[in-house]
Amino acid sequence: MDLHQSQHTAANRHRRGPGVPLAGVAVLVIAVLLSACGVIERASAPPPRTLELLASGGITPAEAGPHGTLLIETPEARAGYRGEAIAYRRESPVIDYFATARWAAPPAELLAAAAEDALASAGLFRSVARSPAAVASDYRLEMELLHLEQDYRDGEPGHARVALRARLTDARGQVLGSRLLSASRPASRAGPEAAALAAGAASERLLTELVRFVHGVLPPPDGPGE
Structure with a gap:
């Protein structure tokens, strides 16, 4: 160079x-x-909207019934449904969640609150309480949420699916009955708000089946546990 x-x-x-x-x-x-x-x-980005599970009003209120006190235990939930996220599914093995909305509480808790209202209005028990209430109970209802989700596997707008396992025991811990309950309702359109409404409708149907199950396994009013 x-x-x-x-x-x-x-x-x-x-x-x-x-x-x-x-x-x-x-x-x-x-x-x-x-x-x-x-x-x-x-x-x-706006914060996620908070949605209620509209699962009430399907049962006519009744006078206190003859079967003592029912305590609804704190419900369990399977993995994937334990938080406030609103679940949906497009493929069988995959659970997704809406980013723009969430439940007001974990769905198992929302279902337990709705079950308390439904059973208190059914005229089966003198009183109905929910854990952690400190009450002496004649019966205990245990519930496990298996799924509560919007199903898009057949395309939009999809349908809500809810399923739970229920078990009723008496004061001595004897199992009076257990049942797998499920319900489904179509959504009017895609999106979390329509999914919440469909889930509420499905839950309403499921709660009607829950009341029938409890009524069917209760002993006669003059039987054990009264």
Whole structure:
């Protein structure tokens, strides 16, 4: 390299600045811009809407019944349905959740509250309470939520599916009966609000079956446990 070329190369290096390649600067600028866009998008996204499970009003209120006190135990729930997320399914092995809405409480708790209202209105018991209430009970109802989800496997708008396992025991712990209960109702359109309404309708039907199950396994009023 002659003297003229050496001076020209040194001048170019001086104009670019020492040790900062232009490609590295471009990558850094792009990364900063993408990060800023992500922050703006997260800041502008609205919080998830909170939805109730509308599962009440299907049973006519009645006078207190002859079967003592029923305590509804704190319900269990299978994995995938233990939080407030509203579940849906497009493929059999995969559970997804709506990003823009959530339940007001875990769905097992919402179902237990609705079951308390339904059984208190059925005229079977003198009183109905729900754990953690500290009451002496003649009967205990245990429930496990198996699933509560919007099913899109056959396409939209889909249908709500709910299933639970119920078991009734007396004061001595004797099992009077257990039953797997399930119900399904179509949604009017896609989306979490319609899914919640369909889930409420399905839960209403399931609670009617739950009351029938409990009534069917109770002993006669003058039998044991009264």
